[in-house]
Amino acid sequence: MHREEVVEGSPGGGARFAPGDAALVAPEGLDEMLAALARLGYETSGPTVRGGAVVPGPVASIEDLPAGWHDEQSPGRYRLEHGEDGSLFSWAVGPGSFKPELFPPVHELWQARRDGEGRVEFVAGRGSSRSKKRAFFGARPCELAALSVLDRVLVDCATPDPFYEGVRRGAVLVVAECGAPASTCFCTSMGGGPEAVAGFDLALTELTDGDHRFLVRVGSALGAEVLTLVTTRPVTAADVAAREAVTERARSAMDGRFDAAGLAELLAGNIEHPRWQEVSERCLACGNCTLVCPTCFCSDVRDTTDLSGTVHRTRSWASCFDRDHSYLHGGPVRVSVASRYRQWLTHKLSSWWDQFGTSGCVGCGRCITWCPVGIDMRAEAAAVCSPASPARHDRLAQPEPRRPTGADVPAGAEEKEALP
Amino acid sequence: MSTTRPSLAVFKFTSCDGCQLSLLDCEDELLELARAVRIAKFAQMSRALVEGPYDIALVEGSVTTARDAERVKEIRASSRQLVTIGACASAGGIQALRNFVPAGSYTGVVYAHPEYISSLATSTPISSHVDVDFELHGCPIDRHQLLEVITALLAGRRPVVRGYSVCQECKARGTVCLLVARGTACMGPVTRAGCGGLCPAVGRGCFGCFGPADTVNTGSLAARLRRDGMQARDVARLFKTFNAAAPEFRVQSAAEEAAGEEGRG
Structure with missing residues (x-):
């Protein structure tokens, strides 16, 4: 998977790629990539700034991405700050994941009603009608890991979830490798890491040493097809080293934060x-x-x-x-x-x-x-x-302390014991 | 057919009428509702009055007078299902602030002629006086929840009205947590869902209109707000609004006020 073959780039797209190939893309190339996804019929979600956090939202161009935004996270606290550097992926995951796209918070499964003769008629629920062709752009490697965990739960089982499976099978995954983990990140302790290893269509690594560029690795034939529509340059040994430096810095920042052994x-x-x-x-x-x-x-x-x-059967988180x-x-x-x-x-x-x-x-x-x-x-x-x-x-x-009832609960009546 | 429709009656105690207006606010479903039930008594809609007994009684408002306390028993006796609607009927309402002060303290402030006022020392929920079949919370109630309860009663099933926190509704609609991302004081983690996470979605911390959730830890939330620099007396105010007399909120506001006093002393 880590083969980083240097291939000839091509202005305006047109270079041929295969899984395992890599190429260099300028920030404007991401615009071409997003346009290519739209042209191929994908509805793209990616990182956007909304409500003071980086959360998945519709993205059509790099204008929609969180340029210059940096996060600061600690237990119970999240803040975004704007820098002037123009980097697009200098943040760790916010509260939203791509899970709701595959496993909606509220999903009407079906409706049923009786006709005049008393026969029961079933119709598909409102939740089933959305397009299943989605692109998840800028997903972090931990998102990828989470999807593979969810696959085991919702697909590799006796009764696969047809909605999840449908979206998952049709989805394009464009991963953004991690260069800026938060203090709360500990993927390296859980068998993951800042690098995308498998299960992606395209993997981007943002490089900000020298000119702003992205090293793009191809993970699938579909990824290759998308990259063919993007202006690329060949990858040099210096770019490969720069990518390794980014992910290594992220990895060493997280290492040792959590001991999950045993x-x-x-x-x-x-x-x-x-x-x-x-x-x-x-x-x-x-x-x-x-x-x-x-x-x-x-x-x-x-x-x-x-x-x-009419009866409505609804699945909710x-x-x-x-x-x-x-x-x-x-x-x-x-x-x-x-x-x-x-x-x-x-x-x-x-x-x-x-x-x-x-x-x-x-x-x-x-x-x-x-x-x-x-x-x-x-x-x-x-x-x-x-x-x-x-x-x-x-x-x-012991049972939960009885909920106080009536009007005469004295102040501080909750049972609280001193900690040992 | 019309004679077999279940009857619905709306009663009012001490309240602002906002919750019963939620019934009229069901604009799209109102005609359908009128086909499903016989609206026997609803002063906001019609002066026509059909005598009881009633199949479903919606009761708004809290008990604040001696006459209220009698009337609620009569309503219970003539109603097959009694549903309380709103923070007043289900928890005592904003007027339960009087429960925290000596009797009559507010009467003189509010009324030009307090001598004409004859009321009880406390404002209490309907459930303090009679058995209640279902309590709908909120200030005001959510009309979708109201329709759900009526529909469920008509179908003979249990209403799908959940007791978890407002946080769950914020997360379901994708609202970024105000408490975590902005440090905005928010009652969401201890407040019952039902509004759909309305206020946080427009950038305002939850007011706690729906009262305590099924499981709450008000002390831990209050401690977080104080760590963020909020004064204990301000934390107390958060818990002393529309559901001030709900036991869990009452305990916490009292604890915060005591801490505030101590801090000054």
């Missing part, structure tokens, strides 16, 4: 650790971590009726932090927030391996940045895997 077993062996209770005193149970996670796939399917008698997520007959199984936090973290890092043969975490760090109270799952996992004081192990088994 984590699956350690977490599974510490399900009664007092840290679960402690973190639940900070956790809002708001569900943000699961909603920004590019691999969380839980959904809730509900049937509703309208006044005309669900979060294991919701009280009703574990609702069985008579009530929820995971009553305490501690048990919900434990469910989430142990699933991501431990039982996902048993279920799907991979980690459920790709190290993108979204759950850390976008937790409103800045809970860093790396710190929580590390604490749970450290020797515990056994004193409060029985607390998880």
